[in-house]
Amino acid sequence: METSAARTTGMVLTTMAGFNFATEERHCSEHGAYTAMKTPVGWSDCTMCNAKRQQAERFRLEAEASRLTIMRQAEVPLRYHGKTLDNYDASNEGQGRALRVATEYADSFATARAAGRGLIFCGTPGTGKTHLAVGIMHQVLEAGYSARFAVVLDAMQAVKSTYRRDAASTEAAVLEKLTAPDLLVLDEIGNQYGSDTERMILTNVINNRYNAMKPTIMLSNLAKDKLGAELGERVIDRMREGGGRMVIFDWDSHRGAHA
Structure with missing residues (x-):
């Protein structure tokens, strides 16, 4: 997934729970600096951008559930x-x-x-x-x-x-x-x-x-x-x-x- 983030510093290895993870500091044009982590599917996005996307998806699912309820109540x-x-x-x-x-x-x-x-x-x-x-x-x-x-x-x-x-x-x-x-x-x-x-x-x-x-x-x-x-x-x-x-x-x- 493409983001507005840009690479700012070199990649480093970070140890977490005994495992080594590649990380690097990146910059999000909306939220500023954040630490990106390399995952099997690519580099992680800005955490705040991810939170906004997850919230938007929750709102979408809630709206869809509400719409279906209204349709059922209207006996469609x-x-x-x-x-x-x-x-x-x-x-x-x-x-x-x-x-x-x-x-x-x-x-x-x-x-x-x-x-x-x-x-x-x-x-x-x-x-x-x-x-x-x-x-x-x-x-x-x-x-x-x-x-x-x-x-x-x-x-x-x-x-x-x-x-x-x-x-x-x-x-x-x-x-x-x-x-x-x-x-x-x-x-x-x-x-x-x-x-x-x-x-x-x-x-x-x-x-x-x-x-x-x-x-x-x-x-x-x-x-x-x-x-x-x-x-x-x-x-x-x-x-x-x-x-x-x-x-x-x-x-x-x-x-x-x-x-």
């Missing part, structure tokens, strides 16, 4: 914990446009939160919709807002499970988890069973958030027209109110390209 699937706006592959025009929309939304989330402005990402599977949505969540959570990720089918099943007599939770408690956060990401809309009960629950969640001026990001593999038929044009219209945008992901899936 493990596969997407590391997905950020910075590592999204925008190699074609459509991906670049989608990234710009996501970045602008994340950067101005305070405004989006005040206006209750949401986003809709829909179209071809495997094109990065979830990646971008989780990337937005990373930035929103780091800014101190609350956010939650929910796969629609799982959310519907969680609500319907409260209808059992031995249910451990109530419908109100499950719905509160979806309506309370500053940002909700609803993934895989259209993959649920499509019953009238599910449509009613989903519409209820979206409308409650709409009335509370809380942004929602909706993700679906359905084409625009089919998504409108699934949710109803009233829901789509509300999602686009206040500057909300719909981004169509119509390029090829990236998953097969990496098979």
Whole structure:
């Protein structure tokens, strides 16, 4: 590893615990003189520089652990914990446009939160919709807002499970988890069973958030027209109110390209 140290005096042998070690006095441009020791992998660096690097690594590991904890608390699937706006592959025009929309939304989330402005990402599977949505969540959570990720089918099943007599939770408690956060990401809309009960629950969640001026990001593999038929044009219209945008992901899936 290269350092800012420079050799200043000749090498000497130092005896420690019965062993001879080669040492020499060197100079660190930041911390001044220090004694370097010859090791099997080369000369040791400035001890203060080493301490700073070790501290920086500890901070990095602590920040990573905190980030993972926050992702788990937001119920983001493990596969997407590391997905950020910075590592999204925008190699074609459509991906670049989608990234710009996501970045602008994340950067101005305070405004989006005040206006209750949401986003809709829909179209071809495997094109990065979830990646971008989780990337937005990373930035929103780091800014101190609350956010939650929910796969629609799982959310519907969680609500319907409260209808059992031995249910451990109530419908109100499950719905509160979806309506309370500053940002909700609803993934895989259209993959649920499509019953009238599910449509009613989903519409209820979206409308409650709409009335509370809380942004929602909706993700679906359905084409625009089919998504409108699934949710109803009233829901789509509300999602686009206040500057909300719909981004169509119509390029090829990236998953097969990496098979």
